[in-house]
């Protein structure tokens with residue numbers, strides 16, 4: 001009697017331990033249990049920008065998460081461009097901004113009538129050249145992302161100049177693909 005109660009207690013303890021372990025693993029992996037597509041960013045000729053940007057399907061839009069490095073400190077225009085082609089040395093092969101609704105260029109927090117679909121604004125690199133990003137985008141449609149290009153520019157996007165924010169040369173480029 002005492003012995004079987006001990007066994008039952010051990011079984012409960014094992015189950016609790018297993019549940020806690022699973023929860024901890026889920027917390028550690030964060031977004032990994034969710035659906036995402038990803039772009040590996042490579043530098044254009046003469047530049048050093050590298051990194052990875054993931055686009056997670058989340059409630060109400062797309063969560064943009066990742067990190068660029070090898071940038072000059074400060075702001076860098078950050079956009080989705082319409083052609084998934086980074087083959088040109090200056091990445092001009094990626095075409096213009098992804099702009100499915102033919103709207104004017106704008107800030108990423110503008111509503112869908114006042115920004116391009118691909119207007120992600122700026123990344124900000126620190127003194128170490130690293131620019132982390134983790135933000136929610138409510139205009140992007142997850143299902144439309146594969147095949148678009150992610151571009152990082154040499155200069156800040158001023159968020160107003162047409163058609164592309166006057167962000168200067170393209171320093172990094174990657175194509176969004178399924179993982």
Ligand SMILES: [Cu+2]
Pocket residue numbers: 077078079080081097151152153164167
């Ligand atoms: Cu751009």
